Amino acid sequence: LSRLTTLKNLEHILENFLSRAVETEEPLMENMKMMGSLDEIARESLKGRFINNRLGDWFGRYRAVLESPRVGEKEMTHIANLLTTIKSGLDGSIPESAKLAREIDQWHGKGMIPKRKLVLKIRSPEETENLTEKFLNLSRKELEYLGSGEFGSMHLLSVLDDVLKSAEAKEDRMYLHMAASMIYFLKSNGYKVGPFVKRLKDIENHKLQVNVD
Amino acid sequence: MWTNEEQAYYKALLALKGRDYKKAGKYFLIAENHFAENPDFRILKDVTELLLDVKERISREESEKIEIEEIINYGQEADIR
Numbered sequence: 001l002s003r004l005t006t007l008k009n010l011e012h013i014l015e016n017f018l019s020r021a022v023e024t025e026e027p028l029m030e031n032m033k034m035m036g037s038l039d040e041i042a043r044e045s046l047k048g049r050f051i052n053n054r055l056g057d058w059f060g061r062y063r064a065v066l067e068s069p070r071v072g073e074k075e076m077t078h079i080a081n082l083l084t085t086i087k088s089g090l091d092g093s094i095p096e097s098a099k100l101a102r103e104i105d106q107w108h109g110k111g112m113i114p115k116r117k118l119v120l121k122i123r124s125p126e127e128t129e130n131l132t133e134k135f136l137n138l139s140r141k142e143l144e145y146l147g148s149g150e151f152g153s154m155h156l157l158s159v160l161d162d163v164l165k166s167a168e169a170k171e172d173r174m175y176l177h178m179a180a181s182m183i184y185f186l187k188s189n190g191y192k193v194g195p196f197v198k199r200l201k202d203i204e205n206h207k208l209q210v211n212v213d
Numbered sequence: 214m215w216t217n218e219e220q221a222y223y224k225a226l227l228a229l230k231g232r233d234y235k236k237a238g239k240y241f242l243i244a245e246n247h248f249a250e251n252p253d254f255r256i257l258k259d260v261t262e263l264l265l266d267v268k269e270r271i272s273r274e275e276s277e278k279i280e281i282e283e284i285i286n287y288g289q290e291a292d293i294r
Contacts, residue, residue, distance in 0.1 A: 004274045007267055014264040015232070021257060022229045029230075032223040039215035149216065 027070050034062045035078055042082045045089040048165030052096050055086060059103060083107065089170050142178050156186060160196060168203050176204060218247030222254065237261050
């Protein structure tokens with residue numbers, strides 16, 4: 001055999017091997033695709049965007065897969081965390097969103113999504129958090145959010161824009177606090193922050209109004 | 214959240230499925246740190262790299278063969294360029 005023929009034979013063998021190996025990885029690829037699309041929906045949700053249609057489609061497409069044993073515990077935990085994130089951004093006053101939130105609750109209720117990373121710690125009555133602890137916990141949570149890797153390459157003004165969108169869409173007051181500290185930081189670095197201050201005030205006023213109603 | 218490395222592994226598998234081995238090789242490199250301990254990942258990455266190397270050698274051999282064919286035209290030796 002000539003050298004070229006040997007190399008071509010080897011090329012053929014390796015290509016065949018890879019084709020077969022990828023075939024066996026099909027379930028993994030399908031799981032990755034499923035988690036990737038849910039991850040994208042969660043990111044959009046964190047930015048305050050409307051995700052109902054996409055989430056509905058996601059459930060429609062992957063409901064059967066979620067019920068099958070082929071999704072491992074690690075993947076399920078990942079999905080549970082993403083669904084929890086998404087649910088926190090759903091507006092319960094919109095019927096469609098409420099329906100999707102119920103669907104997420106049903107999944108948790110069925111125990112199909114075990115071992116969520118989020119642990120709600122119930123404190124004993126005498127163990128109350130003082131103001132400093134509260135502030136430290138809030139700062140930690142903000143740091144985790146900002147350090148998630150999503151914002152690394154973005155300008156702080158774009159990050160602030162995203163945070164304000166989340167503040168508008170979500171109940172969590174962390175986003176308001178984060179936006180306010182970013183605005184202060186930008187102002188002390190010479191940036192014009194008037195429009196952002198106005199947005200923040202509008203969001204706060206709107207939230208106060210909703211709470212009064 | 215889905216990390217860049219996890220996305221890269223997925224894209225590498227998609228590229229392999231589409232027989233785009235160069236692209237797969239690039240995505241495997243991005244995913245490498247996260248999946249270094251995963252044996253399936255290692256095999257796929259190493260075999261892809263080996264295949265790319267084999268393809269490169271084939272391409273070199275073939276271009277050398279063409280050169281020889283050009284040099285010996287109609288059984289007559291031509292000037293070597």
